Each structure stands twice: as structure tokens, then as C-alpha cells.
Amino acid sequence: MLRLNDIHQTFHTGEINEVRALRGIDLELLPGQLVTVIGSNGAGKSTLFNAIAGVFAPSQGQIVIDGVDVTTWSEHRRAALIGRVFQDPLLGTAASMTIAQNLTLASLRSQRLGWRTGVTPTRRQEFHDLLAPLGLGLETRLDSRVSLLSGGQRQALTLVMATLANPKIVLLDEHTAALDPATAARILTLTSQFIEHQQLTTLMITHNMQQALANGDRTLMMDGGRIVLDISGAERQQMTVQGLIDRFSQVRHSALVEDELLLAS
Numbered sequence: 001m002l003r004l005n006d007i008h009q010t011f012h013t014g015e016i017n018e019v020r021a022l023r024g025i026d027l028e029l030l031p032g033q034l035v036t037v038i039g040s041n042g043a044g045k046s047t048l049f050n051a052i053a054g055v056f057a058p059s060q061g062q063i064v065i066d067g068v069d070v071t072t073w074s075e076h077r078r079a080a081l082i083g084r085v086f087q088d089p090l091l092g093t094a095a096s097m098t099i100a101q102n103l104t105l106a107s108l109r110s111q112r113l114g115w116r117t118g119v120t121p122t123r124r125q126e127f128h129d130l131l132a133p134l135g136l137g138l139e140t141r142l143d144s145r146v147s148l149l150s151g152g153q154r155q156a157l158t159l160v161m162a163t164l165a166n167p168k169i170v171l172l173d174e175h176t177a178a179l180d181p182a183t184a185a186r187i188l189t190l191t192s193q194f195i196e197h198q199q200l201t202t203l204m205i206t207h208n209m210q211q212a213l214a215n216g217d218r219t220l221m222m223d224g225g226r227i228v229l230d231i232s233g234a235e236r237q238q239m240t241v242q243g244l245i246d247r248f249s250q251v252r253h254s255a256l257v258e259d260e261l262l263l264a265s
Contacts, residue, residue, distance in 0.1 A: 007061035032199035034216030083162030106161035152183035
């Protein structure tokens, strides 16, 4: 469903402030698989998401989604294939538009139609039925501007919008980090329900290691623009947070030693 072949991303190439943000990322995700991604600030997690989403073309490598090479596709063109939810609940929705208008835009993402002709009585009923099971009261506020919603309500709406058009890939970029613990837990539950019901192939960035181990069936750890740890199966099931920290320390030390040897050669 998603395949990355030798992805590199360098910013300010040849300049004194050159940054090698991604260094040879190879990754393959199976259909319906939820993979969590962890790593310290600057590890390359969001850069990886931006490369997949088409915010920029990678400096080197190939990105394949559902068997199609999208490496040179623009972000707009990839929008029909990718749903994304950001950390900030203010992103991902149009604040001055109503819930119904936002949902209509999301449902027509891959079409050349606007919300003025798209918000029909049929769609309103569909949106009501879609939102009601969330238990957040959004189905009764279809004509409310999104700016009036709480952070949790807005993030739930963003999650619905990101998955409404049945994307091939969903990117969750620390989508619960800005929420209070109770709301974050609610959004995670909704996330699991959406992913399982629609069998969505998903990458989820989180700084919470317990959350990383409790969700999905595979965990990646990034450092210095590389995937330095990839655990799944029985190894992941038996892994503790402390064990994950210990493994990271070991792998990171090895990577640092390797870099030092390369620089010294």
C-alpha cells in the first residue's frame, strides 16, 4: 500500500546550514496496517510525513502508494490518496466555514466541485448519521462554524474529514498531543475505530512511548533522519517502555559510532 525506496531529503544543499533531514528511508506498509512512529525532536518524523504527503519532492528516492509512483506528484494531487491530521486542532479545517461545509469539501477532495453546490439535504443526512456515533453532539451543529468547537470536537471532525474519502494512506502527526488526557483518550479510541472499520493504512507519530506500543502492530523509531528501530510481532508484544528506551540507546550509540567512523575515514 505504501512503499518508500531510499528516501533522502536535504535542505539548503551545499550551504553552510545544510541539513540532511532524511537519510535513506526504506519502508513498506501493508494494507490496513497501523504503524506508530517515535523519536526525539529533529529525528525526521514530520519531514518523513511531509515527503509522503507531497509537501516537497524528496532529494532522492521513490514513493509508491497503492502501486502508483507518486514521487513527483504535487501535494494537491496526492490529496485524494492521503488523509492527514495534525497536532494542532486548528489545522485541517476551515474555521470560518460550517461543519457541513467542511465535511462536504472533504468528501469532494478528489473532485472539481465546491461546497456551494455540494451541501445537499442528502449529504446533510449522511453527515448527521456519520457524526452521531461519536457522541460529541456534532450532528446537531452542522450549521455551526468550526471556530466555535472545542479542541477535542475539532480534532474529531478533522479525523472524520481525513478518512471520509477513503484515502489509501492516513498520516496522524501527534494528533492527540495538544489535548487534555481525557479528550486524547477519546480521540485515540475514535482513531482505532475508524482505522479498523475502514481498514486504513496508517502512520501515527507520537511522543508517548506507551501509546506507541499500545496502538497498531508495529513501531518505528527514528533518529538523525534514519529508521533505527523497527519492531513488530512477539518482540513488540513483550516490549516495555523501559525496554524500548534501552533498545533505542543501544541502536543510537551504534549509529553515532558508525557516523564518527565515516567522518574519520
